[in-house]
Amino acid sequence: MKSRPQSLSDLFWSFSMLALQGFGGVLAVVQRELVDKKQWLTDQEFVENWAVAQILPGPNVVNLSLMIGDRYFGLRGALVALAGMLLFPLLIVLLIAIVFAGISDLAPVQGALRGMGAVAAGLITATGIKLVKTWKENVMGMPACIGIAVVTYVTVALLHVRLLWVILGIGGLACLWAFRQLGKLPEYQGAAEDNGP
Numbered sequence: 001m002k003s004r005p006q007s008l009s010d011l012f013w014s015f016s017m018l019a020l021q022g023f024g025g026v027l028a029v030v031q032r033e034l035v036d037k038k039q040w041l042t043d044q045e046f047v048e049n050w051a052v053a054q055i056l057p058g059p060n061v062v063n064l065s066l067m068i069g070d071r072y073f074g075l076r077g078a079l080v081a082l083a084g085m086l087l088f089p090l091l092i093v094l095l096i097a098i099v100f101a102g103i104s105d106l107a108p109v110q111g112a113l114r115g116m117g118a119v120a121a122g123l124i125t126a127t128g129i130k131l132v133k134t135w136k137e138n139v140m141g142m143p144a145c146i147g148i149a150v151v152t153y154v155t156v157a158l159l160h161v162r163l164l165w166v167i168l169g170i171g172g173l174a175c176l177w178a179f180r181q182l183g184k185l186p187e188y189q190g191a192a193e194d195n196g197p
């Protein structure tokens with residue numbers, strides 16, 4: 001059963017805790033907190049909202065916090081969720097910048113940063129694999145989802161095409177295919193007939 005934030009303060013502290021856990025790869029943390037623990041979103045809703053958050057300008061998780069805050073509490077909720085996402089990380093980054101300036105050339109510090117990058121990549125991969133099950137419910141169909149994922153991986157990782165062109169090209173084609181598939185669904189055909197020519 002889906003839940004919701006109890007108050008603006010619940011929204012603020014939930015996103016503050018989320019922000020404090022997300023070093024590098026926040027996708028895994030966001031999915032676990034909002035879907036598995038808080039149950040504010042289903043897996044399918046999370047995938048859909050995350051997709052929208054990715055195409056909007058700005059950090060994905062900040063966009064998602066604005067969307068969720070707005071969904072439950074309107075403009076006030078969006079601003080409170082945004083404050084929760086940004087306040088404590090901003091303070092921590094300022095503190096780290098002061099400390100890091102004196103120790104950035106040390107080998108252990110550089111090694112720790114490389115290790116954090118590897119962990120973040122692993123978390124993102126694990127979450128991606130966990131969310132593959134939502135492809136079954138996707139309007140485009142499982143074969144199209146797999147094809148798009150493979151073509152996107154090859155284009156970005158192997159051919160090194162700029163992300164903007166991948167989003168416009170592959171993303172645009174995926175949107176057209178999804179729109180075409182939506183038109184075949186009975187509930188959408190009925191709505192189109194009701195609107196008439």
